[in-house]
Amino acid sequence: MPAWLASNGSTIFIALILLVLVCFSVRKFIKNKGSCGCGGCSGGCGHCPYRNADEEKNL
Incomplete structure (x- = not known):
């Protein structure tokens, strides 16, 4: 076993x-x-594609 570990260690x-x-x-x-990737964001920041469900429905 030690020989196997030594030969495959890297x-x-x-x-x-x-x-x-x-x-x-x-x-x-x-x-x-x-x-959107913002820490602690609930979807209301300017980076989010849809700020709320109403904007998503209108598209």
């Missing part, structure tokens, strides 16, 4: 780094899902 290390980056990316995507 591959395992890079895979762990990629896994962490993917986890952070998915976490950020889920956190910003349905919003």
Whole structure:
């Protein structure tokens, strides 16, 4: 087992780094899902495509 870890250590290390980056990316995507990306925004800022449901219905 130690010989296998020694020969594959760099591959395992890079895979762990990629896994962490993917986890952070998915976490950020889920956190910003349905919003404009503003922290704590409820959809009423100027960056949001539809400020309320009435504007969305009119389009």
